[in-house]
Amino acid sequence: MRWEETGLAALLEIEDLHTHIHRRDDSVHAVDGVSLSVGRGETLGIVGESGCGKTMTALSVMGLLPPGGEITAGRITFDGQELTGLGERELAGLRADRIAMVFQDPLSSLNPSMTVGHQIAETFWLHRDVSWARARERAAEMLDLVGIPGARGRAGDYPHQFSGGMRQRVMIAMALACEPDLLIADEPTTALDVTTQREILELFDELRDRFHMAMILVTHDLGVIAGRADRVAVMYAGRLVESATTAELFARPRHRYTEALFKAVPDGGRRADGPLENIPGLPPDLARSLTGCRFAARCRHVQDDCTAGEVGLVEAGAGHLMACLHPAPAEGAALQVRDRAEAPPAVPEPAAPAPATPALAAEALVKDFTVGGAWQRRKVSAVAGVSLEIGERETFGLVGESGSGKSTLGRLLVALDKPTSGSVVAGGTDLFSMPARDLRLRRRDLQLVYQDSAAALDPRMRAGSLLAEPLRIQRIGDRGSRMDRVARLLDDVGLPRNAAERYPHEFSGGQRQRLALARALALEPKIIVADEPVSALDVSVQAQILNLMSDLQAEHHLTYVFISHDLAVVRYLADRIGVMYLGKLVEVGDRDEVYQRPLHPYTRQLVEAAPKPDPATERGKRVVIEAGDPPSATEPPSGCRFRLRCPLAQDVCAEVEPQLQPAAPRGGSVACHFPLVD
Known part of the structure; x- marks a missing residue:
């Protein structure tokens, strides 16, 4: 039963909310007439692309708008009390006590100079008439509640001493210390690996039931919404464009924007099915005056009346609202990505065969790091005896949790790090036996695309200079020919040529990733290692980048190593998949075999933990994952590391380490004493 049917008042009501961000020369209408409600004990999911107003709506409720932010119209009512007229002192009394928020990036949200126990205790002490000793006790209780091993001892640790998943648990502990009535979680699992993501989401479920609280879950991940939300609100360009129960929205998305988001999801999709259906163009500039349907410029179904006047929300069914003049049909509009996941292509695309001389080969590759001071030196086993071969023009997908050694292996494959032992052979030559000068020249053929394009691109250089820099360093051509090459690179990745004059911060996240790909292509490489290139992107932008990478591979005859924690994304792009755990390859095989019939128990956990955009599947799924992070790479377990x-x-x-062995008759390889059977 929906909360509206109980006859009770909503816990939170937002009515015609307008939030503007005032800048020097104009104002951004970040939230433009949004009305929402959340019942007691209900979870509302808010989805949409970056910049659509999701986070700004949440910050408006919290009274935590950025500089220049102002609620210019509308009402926000919480448990019968209007919040829009309250001063900072009154709002501060509600925050953390009755309304709490878990922010997207826990590392930047936690104070690095204070222990986590102190930060949680401070929250409780400020809102409750208790002693500091009781507040410290409460901090330990909350850390234990959210599953931090050795909670009392770890309360004295600092944020940097925790992994990403554990920092998110600390943030949740701080938010729930006062047992709030409403919890707002803003992208709480973005860029986390699938097992950590699953643990965090199941923790939310348990704590919501324990504290009987309402939740607003802000995310761009439709799989997360499918398994957790009771109702879903879809936002675009500062406005609500569709709202319905989760089951209804996923079964019958009506607004063309919602439909487009679903079609961009790669879960179950393969290149044999054709490219992902990305959404062309970019969201509109919210500092400009806009009329008509704001999605019209990007909609494949646009007609003349879409831009003639305002398009308001109308009933599309019981409790189903949408703002679309030409909606998707009510029948047959079910989420198509689910159909692709259940029905593989009639003629599967074969994996690229590995030639006698592979494009790239690693043999017994080992990389150890030494950490700690002079009195506490420890060895970190980052890569432990990895051997693999990658064929020309093949895409090899590399998956695993954070800390599994994927990124370190990627850096070794392009010779940016030197191995402790072992070899990397590219084009028939061992990279690490070459003189330094020859290796510098060979690096033309080997390029790395980093996960964080914003950090990888020099903010002081314009895009044109960034693309010309590799050519200048390698002394290729003169200034005129380099500028011609820059123009062709921008064409290749779908950026306008005048983008050469812009700085990295002037690009969107997807555009920066295109710029990073263009830079990697500057020297016409044969091999590109892409390290989590789409992990933090919206599904629509992610689809654009995946399609672009596929097109560039065909045009430039590239070999890819694609690193990701998302098996669905890897399955779409890769020919073969390798699964890493704590520095070792534990399974290698054809993408569909690995995804549909995994041989290693760890691979099966990764597949099962990944959220699927299907409410029926997600709500009935409880994945068994042993608690806590993987063992430390400084003291890996004996025998099988898993x-x-x-x-x-x-x-x-525990006694015998399993070796990667062929898995006849199915093909592929697995390192397990007890591999799974069909």
Whole structure:
């Protein structure tokens, strides 16, 4: 039963909210007439692309708008009390006590100079008439509640001493210390690996039931929404464009923007099905005066009346609202990505065969790091004996949790790091036996695309200079020919040529990733290692980048190593998939075999933990994942490194390390004493 049917008042009501961000020369209408409500104990999911107003709506409720931010019209009512007229002192009394928020980036949200226990205790002490000793006790209780091992001891640690998933748990502990009535979670699992994401989401479920609280879940991940939200609100360009129960919205998306978001999801899709249906163009500039449907400029179904006047919300069914003049049909509009996941293509695309001389090969590759001071030196086993071969023009997908060694292996494959032992052979030559000068020249053929394009691109250089820099360093051509090459690179990645005059911060996230790809292509490489290139992007932008990478591979005959924690994304782009755990390859095989019939228990956990954009599947799924982070790479377990988290582990797993062996007759390889069978 929906909360509206109970006859009770909503816990939170937002009515015709307008939030503007005033700048020097103009104002951005970040939230433009949004009306929402959340019932007691209900979870509302808010979805949409970056810049659509999701976070600004949440910050308006919290009274935490950025400089220049102002609520110019509308009402926000919480438990019968209007918030829009309250001063900072009154709002501060509500924050964390009755309304709490979990922010997207816990590392920047936590104070690096204070222990986590102090920060949680301070929240409780400020809002409750208790002693500091009781507040510290409460901090330990909350850390234990959110699953921090050795909670009392770890309360004295600082934020940087926790992993990403554990920092998110600390943020949740701080938010729930006072048992609020409403919790707002803003992209709480973005860029987390799938097992950590699953743990955090199941923790939300448990704590919501324990504290009987309402939740607003802000995310661009439709799989997260499918399994957690009771109702969904879809926002675009500062406005609400569709709202319905989760089951209704996923079964019958009516607004063309909602439909386009679903079609951009890569879950289950393969290149054999054709490219992902991305959304062309960019959202409109919210500092300009806009009329008509704001999605019209990007909509494939646009007609003349879409731009003639304002398009308001209308009933599309019981409790289903939409703002679209030419909606998707009510029948047959079910989420198509689910159909692709259930039905593989009639003629599967074969994996690229590995030639006698592969494009790239690693043999017994080992990389150890030394950390700590002079008295506490420890060895970190980042990559531990990895061997693999990648064929020309093949895409090899590399997946695994954070800390599994994927990024380190990627840097070794392009010779940016030197291995402790082992070899990397590209084009028949061992990279690490070459003189330094020859290796510098060979690096033309080997390029790395970093995960964070904003950090990888020099903010002081214009795009044109960034693209010309590799050519200048390698002494290729004169200034005129380099500028011609820059123009062609911008054409290749779908950026306008005048983008050469812009700085990195003037590009959107997707455009910066295109710029990073263009820079990697500048020297006409043969091999590109892409390290989590789409992990933090919206599904629409992610689809654009994946399609672009596929097109560039065909045009330039590239070999890819595609690193990601998202198996659905890897399956779409890759020919073969390798699964890493704590520095070792534990399974290698054809993408569909690995995804549909995994051999290693760890691979199966990754597949099952990944959120699917299907409410029926997600709500019935409870993945068994052993608690806590993977073991430390400074003290890896004996035998099989996965045995401490494996439900099939036996004595032999601790005594004998399994080697990567062919898995006949299915093909592929697996390193497991007890591989899974069909």
